[in-house]
Amino acid sequence: MRIYNTATRGVEEFTTYVPRLARGYVCGITPYDHVHVGHGRVYVFFDMFRRYLEAVGYEVKLVINFTDVDDKIINRAREEFGQEAYKRWKEVPERYIAEFFEMSKRLYIKPASAYPRVTENVGDMVAWISALVEKGYAYVAPDGSVYFEVGKVPNYGVLSRQKIEELIAGARVEPEPGKRNPLDFALWKSWSHGEPWWESPWCPGRPGWHLECVVMSTKHLGVPFDFHGGGADLIFPHHENEIAIAKAYFGVDNFARYWIHVGYLTVRGEKMSKSLGNVITLKEVLSRYSGEALRLAYAMSHYRKPMEFSFELLDQAEDMVKTLYTAYDELSQAVADAGEEDREKLDYGRYVEAFYAALEDDFSTPQAVQQLYGLARYIISTVLHRVDKVSRQTALDLLTQYVKMADVLGVLERREVPKEVDEVVKALVEARARLRRERQYQLADYLRERLAGIGVELHDFGQRTYYTYKRRL
Numbered sequence: 300m301r302i303y304n305t306a307t308r309g310v311e312e313f314t315t316y317v318p319r320l321a322r323g324y325v326c327g328i329t330p331y332d333h334v335h336v337g338h339g340r341v342y343v344f345f346d347m348f349r350r351y352l353e354a355v356g357y358e359v360k361l362v363i364n365f366t367d368v369d370d371k372i373i374n375r376a377r378e379e380f381g382q383e384a385y386k387r388w389k390e391v392p393e394r395y396i397a398e399f400f401e402m403s404k405r406l407y408i409k410p411a412s413a414y415p416r417v418t419e420n421v422g423d424m425v426a427w428i429s430a431l432v433e434k435g436y437a438y439v440a441p442d443g444s445v446y447f448e449v450g451k452v453p454n455y456g457v458l459s460r461q462k463i464e465e466l467i468a469g470a471r472v473e474p475e476p477g478k479r480n481p482l483d484f485a486l487w488k489s490w491s492h493g494e495p496w497w498e499s500p501w502c503p504g505r506p507g508w509h510l511e512c513v514v515m516s517t518k519h520l521g522v523p524f525d526f527h528g529g530g531a532d533l534i535f536p537h538h539e540n541e542i543a544i545a546k547a548y549f550g551v552d553n554f555a556r557y558w559i560h561v562g563y564l565t566v567r568g569e570k571m572s573k574s575l576g577n578v579i580t581l582k583e584v585l586s587r588y589s590g591e592a593l594r595l596a597y598a599m600s601h602y603r604k605p606m607e608f609s610f611e612l613l614d615q616a617e618d619m620v621k622t623l624y625t626a627y628d629e630l631s632q633a634v635a636d637a638g639e640e641d642r643e644k645l646d647y648g649r650y651v652e653a654f655y656a657a658l659e660d661d662f663s664t665p666q667a668v669q670q671l672y673g674l675a676r677y678i679i680s681t682v683l684h685r686v687d688k689v690s691r692q693t694a695l696d697l698l699t700q701y702v703k704m705a706d707v708l709g710v711l712e713r714r715e716v717p718k719e720v721d722e723v724v725k726a727l728v729e730a731r732a733r734l735r736r737e738r739q740y741q742l743a744d745y746l747r748e749r750l751a752g753i754g755v756e757l758h759d760f761g762q763r764t765y766y767t768y769k770r771r772l
Contacts, residue, residue, distance in 0.1 A: 300355070300659045302526075303603055305534060305558040306458055310661050313557065315525045321357045323349075324516035324555070326529035326537070327364040327414070330395030331371040333580040334402050336593075336608055337564040337571050341530050343594050343709070344561050344602045346408040350707050351658050362519045363411045364512060365399075367392040367418050368505055373494055385493045402581040406590040407712040415515040417506060421497045424506040424514050427548060428486045428499070436547035437486055440477025443502025445487035447509075450480055452543045458558060459535035484540055486510045509540035517545070517554060527555035531562050531603075563605045571608070579608065589770065591710045592616040598664035598708055619672055620710065621769075626675035627711055629758065629765035630698050633683055636763060637691040645682060645689055650674035651700050658707070671704050683760055713770045724755055728764055731757070 300313045315321050325345050328338060342363070349359045368388075376388035403410075417424075428445050431437040436451050449455045455463055463482065485507035490496040496503040516527065522545070527538070538558060545554035563570050566577040584593060587610075595616040600606035650670045657666035678701070686694060705711040727746055734743040747757050754769035 300351075301661055302557060302559060303661050304556075305560050306553060308460070311557070315357070316523065316556070319357050320360065321349075321352050321526070322360045322520040322524040323526040323528065324362045324364075324512070324520060324524065325411075325527075326512055326533055327366065328395070328399055329366040329369050329371055330392040330399065331369065331375045332395065333582060334395070334399050335571065336579045336581060336584055337530070339402070339406060339581050339584075339593065340564050340597050340606060341528075341561045342403065342408055343406055343597045345528055345559075346406075347594075347598065347664065347708060348559075348662060349409065350709060351662070354703065354707050360412045360520065362413045362415065362516060364515050365392065365396055365414060365416045366508065366511060367396065367416045368495055369508065377493070385495070388495055398582070402585065405585050406581070406594060407709045413519050415519060417511045417515075420511070420515055420518065421506060423518060424510055425487075425497075425499050427510060427514050427544075428506075431486065431544070431547055434547060438479065439501050440475075440489075442477060443487075443489040443499075443504065444477060444485055445501055446478055446483040447486050447540070447544060447547075448479060449482045449484070449540075449543060452546050455482075455543055456535075456539065458539045458542055461535065461539075484509055484536065486544075509537055510544060512537070513541040513544045513548075513554070516541075517549075522549050523551060523554050523556060525555065526557040526559055528559040528561070531560040534558075534560055561602050562600075565605055565607050566609075568607070584613070588613045588617055589620060589713075591620045591712060594709050595619055595668060598668045601665055602662060619668075622672065622679070623675050623705065623710055624714070624770060625756075625758075625767040626678040627698075627701065627705070627714055628767040629683055630678050630694070630701070632765045633686040633763075634691060634694045634698060636686050637689055637694040638687055639690060641688075641690045641693055643685060643688040645693060645697060647674060647677060647682075647697050647700070650677065651704065654704050664708070667704075667708065671701075671708060671710075674701055674704070683758075683765060716768055724750065724766060724768075728757065728766055732762075732764055 301310045302313045303310050323345070325342070328334060345361070349361050352359050372391050373384070373388060375391050376384040379391070380387045428437060431447065432439065432445065437445050437447050439445050450463065487499055487501060488504050488507055490503040495505060497505060516524065529538070542553060545551060565571065566579065569575055569577060571577050571579065592613055593616070596612050597606070599612070599616070650673055654667050654670035657663040657670065678697070682697065702711060727750060731743045731746040734740075734746070750757060750766070754771065755766050756769065757764055757766045
């Protein structure tokens with residue numbers, strides 16, 4: 300597989316330091332508000348990436364963090380709890396972390412190997428800061444805050460392709476007392492009244508954002524590890540500063556081999572933001588659409604490009620999900636009608652090959668979705684009509700390949716139907732077939748209508764009838 304590496308600005312062959320083990324870190328949310336569809340795009344992409352790696356034989360160790368103490372969390376706590384915020388601030392991140400897990404479950408995102416939190420790793424961060432001060436890469440300000448000195452790091456700006464001189468000239472950073480350079484960033488923030496704090500050799504306070512991810516990622520994955528990712532908005536300054544810290548601490552040019560970034564999500568042509576009032580939450584979307592429809596909608600845009608979000612796109616994706624389930628349900632039933640030998644050749648291999656070729660080429664999910672959907676249409680329009688002309692083994696092989704492709708994209712996740720339900724539906728379908736043979740068409744139509752009323756859709760192929768279930772939210 301080849302993947303775009305932000306660090307080199309090129310598409311590269313994906314290889315891992317340890318054969319068949321892929322270790323990756325994705326920057327997680329700052330849990331101070333509802334998770335939105337922009338967040339969802341990032342985590343669904345990395346879930347698909349992880350599923351693909353597993354499908355081709357990798358073990359994947361994926362770590363996603365929570366920045367569970369931050370200015371935004373503290374400000375939200377003050378808005379909600381007033382003077383009690385210093386005691387109750389933890390309720391804010393706990394609430395939105397719980398929502399993150401709920402939305403991840405509804406999006407069929409597989410659990411990460413670890414979900415480290417900043418508040419659980421402050422001791423490690425204090426030790427890192429002490430080492431960086433000792434090495435001469437960090438300094439203590441008069442108020443006890445500790446800053447990283449970016450000018451001490453060779454080639455600062457390598458990830459974002461920016462020069463220190465240009466960054467300083469265009470810096471939008473407010474001067475802070477004790478800073479030597481506008482680009483220097485906090486490793487440790489001194490305590491302010493009403494804020495949570497931890498002990499340190501310099502003053503009570505809390506860690507700075509850029510330090511947190513490099514400490515937690517290397518703690519869980521070692522140095523160097525294989526891929527580091529997040530949204531494109533994290534390239535600068537967050538990921539740039541992580542690289543600078545790792546250079547200073549470990550003496551390595553890059554502590555992650557591949558830097559993978561997911562493009563912006565726009566609504567009516569504008570980047571989603573609170574100031575524009577166009578933020579769409581996952582909770583809102585998933586109350587109206589299936590998680591699989593949203594996954595397909597994300598996949599219909601290449602991960603590196605901006606994605607225009609719309610409910611019309613979700614309507615289209617939901618229709619596609621229905622087709623995917625129709626093909627799965629009815630092919631599963633049709634296997635029993637297959638023959639003993641192949642009297643006709645099925646031409647489904649081209650869809651399978653093109654599906655994996657698309658993902659191997661910088662993870663082109665739009666083409667992969669086309670191939671999966673094309674295979675579903677081929678099953679419905681061709682295979683089901685002449686399944687008796689192919690062997691049962693061929694029909695099973697096709698079903699297996701189809702499910703594997705769907706699993707990579709994280710769809711057909713609701714394919715299992717309770718056995719007792721399926722047995723009742725099957726009995727009713729057989730009863731209808733008997734009525735049709737006996738030319739009791741009015742009663743046969745009545746059974747079709749009753750089945751449709753409970754979400755079971757019938758399709759007749761000559762004397763054979765297959766059925767599909769309407770999956771509900």
